[in-house]
Structures are given as structure tokens and as C-alpha cells.
Amino acid sequence: MLLLVPADVLRPRRADDHFAAEAEAARALGMDVALIDHNASTGSGGAEEAVRAVRTGGAAWYRGWMLRSAEYAALAAALRRRDVTLRTTPEQYRRAHELPGWYAALTDLTPRTVWTVGDDRADFDCARGELGSGPAVLRDYTKSMKHYWAEAAFIPESDDADSAWHVAQRFRELRGEDMAGGFVLRRFEHFVSAEVRTWWVDGECVAIGPHPDTPQDPPPADVDFATLGRPIAGLGFPFVTVDFALRADGMWRVIELGDGQVSDRPRTMPPETLIAALGAGSSG
Structure with missing residues (x-):
């Protein structure tokens, strides 16, 4: 299994500081790590330039900065030419990354x-x-x-x-x-709690933690978010995050679903927690 992370802009042979801990955790777990030029993937350099440092083939997860759906599709195509297959297809990325792609399945859980x-x-x-x-x-x-x-x-x-x-x-x-x-x-719905970010790999809730905007606010221990978010499994997404918040009437509601590859990890969540879950889901 290969983990793709953005390269540091000034030190292109190193991982971007924001994702360096995840890259280190992946290596410690025996995963290969390759660097992507994010600026090229979103600018004039293009996807081919973005992946020129990728020399290891196989199945891959991306953990990096947000990409437009078209940019992700171009990146996936360039990687395929290097025998790398992203676990999340461009179609799956678009559906998870853009609200119209997931809203219909979660209408009962979200505004x-x-x-x-x-x-x-x-x-x-x-x-x-x-x-x-x-x-x-x-x-x-x-x-x-x-x-x-x-x-x-x-x-x-x-x-x-x-x-x-x-x-x-x-x-x-x-x-x-x-x-x-x-x-x-x-x-508009009135919420009375900090958001809780849940992480899902192959339809299974693998981690629950704070939202990156409120990293010091731990999630409640008495809420079964895995059961609450059961419809998420039916979406067929390889890797997503789902943010919940408590409405004033006591109902937990979905605020956002996003592709997990470009969802931020709160600094209070150990990188090993996320990377181990991705490694375990690498055979899907």
C-alpha cells in the first residue's frame, strides 16, 4: 500500500510539514510513501508534473490538500500511467467531495x-x-x-x-x-455542541475525534456515532469523514460529509490512528 502526500514547497524531497507526521507513521507501519507536487496538480504544471517523483506502483491512498474534482481526476489518470491506482476513484471523490453527491442518501440526518x-x-x-x-x-x-x-x-x-x-x-x-x-x-438549525469528526474506511467507522476547528473539545463518550451514521456505509465510499453536531432538541445531525483524503486531521488525533485504519482497509 502506498501513501501519497504533498511535498514541501521549499524542500521538495520532504513531505509538507502538515502531513509529515502521517508520512512518518505510514513508513513505521511498513507502507511506502511518495510525494506529490500539489502546486503542479492545481496549476500550470499539470498532473504529470505533479506525480513525476512517484516511482512505486500499486494501490494508493492520497492524504493532502484539497483538490477540485477535475484536478483529482487528472491526478488519478497520471498515476494510472505509473501503475498506481487510487483506492478512491475520481467518481467516488466527486460524490464525497461535493454535497450534491451525498445529500440524497443522508436527507434524514442533515438539514x-x-x-x-x-x-x-x-x-x-x-x-x-x-x-x-x-x-x-x-x-x-x-x-x-x-x-x-x-x-x-x-x-x-x-x-x-x-x-x-x-x-x-x-x-x-x-x-x-x-x-x-x-x-x-x-x-438553518440551531446547534449546541462543538462538531465531532468521524472517520470511515470502507463503510466502517474507524475513528471518532474532535473537529479540527475545536481540537481541544473531545467527542462525547456516550454517543454511538457508528450506529447513528449507519446510512453512510451504503454510500460505498472507500474513505470519508462525517462531521456531526448536536441540535438544540437533542438530535445529532450531519453537518458535512467529505472525502477523507482531503479532510484535515485535528492535531490532538495521533497520526497512527488514521494511518493504521487506512492500512487495514488497503485490501478493499
Whole structure:
């Protein structure tokens, strides 16, 4: 089993500091490690340049910075030409990485959601109408701007067309070229806990820990997240993360599902925990 991690920009023969501990853990567990040029994979260098240092074939997991779905597909194709097969296919990556790919399977566990294709106002207004009145949270297919909550994420009243569009415009401005897919409107729900990040390999919950934004907040010990997230197994994803939060009425809800290869690991979670789980799931 091969683990692919980004190379350090200034020291290209070393792993990026953010993923160095995972690379070291992989080597200690007997896994091969190869370096990817992330800047090339997302820029003019292209996927072939990104994988030129990969010289070991076989099945592989990627652990690195976020990639657009098209960039991941190009990376997977370039790796196949080097006899490397990513455990997560480009189609699986897109479905996990982009909200429309997983929402239908988890509708009972997550806030009601509608979305557009593109950033046209008419489509945005149609989506607002479909969602209905009340507060909403705005994002795109892959990311929110929650750190700009009042100006680019929270819509106090979906029926207030001009105010809602003002938030959407600010969101679009902040996302810039990174805007993915279209606008996503989610029904606002009031949460009363820090988020819990769960890690799933081949449909099995292999680790439960804090969210990277709140690494010092441990998850509750009395909640069976594996059973709560049972529908996740049916999605057929090789490696994903699922973030849960406690709603004010006492219900745990899914905030986000993401491809595990590009999901951040909180520093309070030992790298060996994650890498060992990937190694155990390497034969799937």
C-alpha cells in the first residue's frame, strides 16, 4: 500500500510539514510513501508534473490538500500511467467531495438543502423559493465561508430576496475562482455542541475525534456515532469523514460529509490512528 502526500514547497524531497507526521507513521507501519507536487496538480504544471517523483506502483491512498474534482481526476489518470491506482476513484471523490453527491442518501440526518448549477440570480431565487421561508445557511458544493458568517454565510430570512442575494454576492466575491458548482442553501438549525469528526474506511467507522476547528473539545463518550451514521456505509465510499453536531432538541445531525483524503486531521488525533485504519482497509 502506498501513501501519497504533498511535498514541501521549499524542500521538495520532504513531505509538507502538515502531513509529515502521517508520512512518518505510514513508513513505521511498513507502507511506502511518495510525494506529490500539489502546486503542479492545481496549476500550470499539470498532473504529470505533479506525480513525476512517484516511482512505486500499486494501490494508493492520497492524504493532502484539497483538490477540485477535475484536478483529482487528472491526478488519478497520471498515476494510472505509473501503475498506481487510487483506492478512491475520481467518481467516488466527486460524490464525497461535493454535497450534491451525498445529500440524497443522508436527507434524514442533515438539514434540508437545495442548490443551483452556477451562480445566476434567477436560479438562486428559484432555490430560495424551493427551500421556503426562514433562516438559511449559504455555501457552495464544497465549502462554506463560515468565518464570514454575518456577511457571506447566514441568511436571516430566505424570503427577503434582496438581502439574501446580497449575502450570495459577497459569498461569490470571497470564493472567487475557487467557487465550486453553484450556490447551496441549507435550512438553518440551531446547534449546541462543538462538531465531532468521524472517520470511515470502507463503510466502517474507524475513528471518532474532535473537529479540527475545536481540537481541544473531545467527542462525547456516550454517543454511538457508528450506529447513528449507519446510512453512510451504503454510500460505498472507500474513505470519508462525517462531521456531526448536536441540535438544540437533542438530535445529532450531519453537518458535512467529505472525502477523507482531503479532510484535515485535528492535531490532538495521533497520526497512527488514521494511518493504521487506512492500512487495514488497503485490501478493499
